[in-house]
Amino acid sequence: MTDAHGGEGMEPAGMPSSPVAVVTGASRGIGRAVAVRLAAAGFRVALVARSVGALEELAGEIGGWALPCDVTRPEDMEALARAVDDRAGHAPDLVVAAAGVFTVAPVAELEPADLDLNLDVNLRAGILTVRSFLPGMLARRSGTIVQVGSVSGRRAFVGNAAYSASKFGIRGFHSVLLEELRGTGVRATLLEPAATDTSIWDPMDPDGNPDLPDRAAMLRPEEVADVVHFVATRPEGVWIPFLPVEPS
Numbered sequence: 395m396t397d398a399h400g401g402e403g404m405e406p407a408g409m410p411s412s413p414v415a416v417v418t419g420a421s422r423g424i425g426r427a428v429a430v431r432l433a434a435a436g437f438r439v440a441l442v443a444r445s446v447g448a449l450e451e452l453a454g455e456i457g458g459w460a461l462p463c464d465v466t467r468p469e470d471m472e473a474l475a476r477a478v479d480d481r482a483g484h485a486p487d488l489v490v491a492a493a494g495v496f497t498v499a500p501v502a503e504l505e506p507a508d509l510d511l512n513l514d515v516n517l518r519a520g521i522l523t524v525r526s527f528l529p530g531m532l533a534r535r536s537g538t539i540v541q542v543g544s545v546s547g548r549r550a551f552v553g554n555a556a557y558s559a560s561k562f563g564i565r566g567f568h569s570v571l572l573e574e575l576r577g578t579g580v581r582a583t584l585l586e587p588a589a590t591d592t593s594i595w596d597p598m599d600p601d602g603n604p605d606l607p608d609r610a611a612m613l614r615p616e617e618v619a620d621v622v623h624f625v626a627t628r629p630e631g632v633w634i635p636f637l638p639v640e641p642s
């Protein structure tokens with residue numbers, strides 16, 4: 395993991411007591427909207443993705459720390475947890491795992507590389523993200539984890555086999571995590587949004603494909619971000635283990 399700001403002079407934009415959030419997938423889409431929403435609410439946000447330029451630009455807009463890294467690399471994620479701890483002085487108050495990929499193909503035409511990509515980023519890296527930050531959060535006996543799953547983690551859509559396997563997988567992981575977190579002071583939520591208008595759809599041209607939802611009918615990333623903010627700001631002792639988010 396590299397530090398886009400060179401590691402020095404990294405004073406946060408917020409007050410010293412501002413809560414600290416880590417957001418993966420912050421370079422665009424839902425993760426970016428979450429970072430913007432949380433910064434507006436006074437969080438100091440660690441911005442995580444691979445696109446250094448996009449993270450630096452966002453940090454210039456909303457403050458926080460641009461911490462580029464590949465979420466599929468365990469050593470990157472461990473270094474990320476140490477970097478956040480160094481800057482914040484403690485484990486994060488909130489971790490939002492929003493990095494993800496989405497490919498579509500019928501099972502008979504599924505490319506092994508696409509299967510690996512979906513499982514690696516959506517499932518394995520979601521687990522690695524929790525694994526990296528959880529020890530510090532447990533030691534502090536506080537904090538909230540928001541894992542961004544998908545409606546495809548509980549419903550079947552034709553062509554979504556690899557994606558759905560990853561999202562059903564993260565649901566299984568999350569269910570075990572919930573059991574392990576009881577009584578620890580750490581909370582976790584699996585957010586399961588329906589289709590949301592982000593760049594994840596760009597290769598599929600949804601408006602030109604009658605089998606896919608039109609962009610206008612999708613959730614806006616800002617709406618999903620608002621729900622993440624809602625989850626993160628519930629009073630201590632309130633648990634939201636699962637939260638589907640649908641357009642009305």
Ligand SMILES: NC(=O)c1ccc[n+]([C@@H]2O[C@H](COP(=O)([O-])OP(=O)(O)OC[C@H]3O[C@@H](n4cnc5c(N)ncnc54)[C@H](OP(=O)(O)O)[C@@H]3O)[C@@H](O)[C@H]2O)c1
Pocket residue numbers: 418419420421422423424425442443444445446463464465466492493494495496515516542543544545586587588589590591592593594595
């Ligand atoms: N959009 C939807 O319809 C929808 C619906 C339900 C759930 N979701 C879920 O929401 C999450 C975000 O999706 P989105 O729509 O916002 O997608 P997006 O616009 O394509 O953004 C994906 C984000 O993930 C990051 N990312 C991907 N691979 C990464 C890696 N190896 N290391 C670090 N960062 C990585 C990307 O950053 P870099 O490329 O810069 O690394 C980018 O910031 C995903 O988990 C997705 O499954 C999306």
